[in-house]
Amino acid sequence: MPTYVMVGKYSMDALEAISAKRTDDAAALVKRNGGELKAAYATLGDSDLLVIADLPDTERAIKTSVELSRLLGISFSSVPAITVEEFDRLVG
Numbered sequence: 001m002p003t004y005v006m007v008g009k010y011s012m013d014a015l016e017a018i019s020a021k022r023t024d025d026a027a028a029l030v031k032r033n034g035g036e037l038k039a040a041y042a043t044l045g046d047s048d049l050l051v052i053a054d055l056p057d058t059e060r061a062i063k064t065s066v067e068l069s070r071l072l073g074i075s076f077s078s079v080p081a082i083t084v085e086e087f088d089r090l091v092g
Contacts, residue, residue: 014073
C-alpha cells in the first residue's frame with residue numbers, strides 16, 4: 001500500500017480543540033478510508049504536525065487529507081513517499 005506524508009498546520013480553533021479523542025478520531029478516519037496511520041508527530045517550525053499513513057491510492061489519500069482538514073481544522077499538504085531503497089531501484 002502506498003505511503004503518504006501529510007504535513008499539517010493548526011488553525012487557532014484547532015489549537016484550542018487538541019485532545020487524545022480527536023487524535024483517535026483522526027486515526028479512525030484514516031482506517032475508514034482503507035488506510036493505516038503509521039505515525040504522527042508534533043513538530044516545531046513552519047509546520048505543526050507530520051503524519052505518515054499508508055493509503056490504498058491517491059484518490060483515497062486526497063479524500064483522507066480533505067476529511068482530516070474538515071474534522072480537525074488543520075490544513076494538510078500531502079505527498080506520496082517511497083523508501084530510498086525503492087527510489088534507488090526505480091532510478092538506479
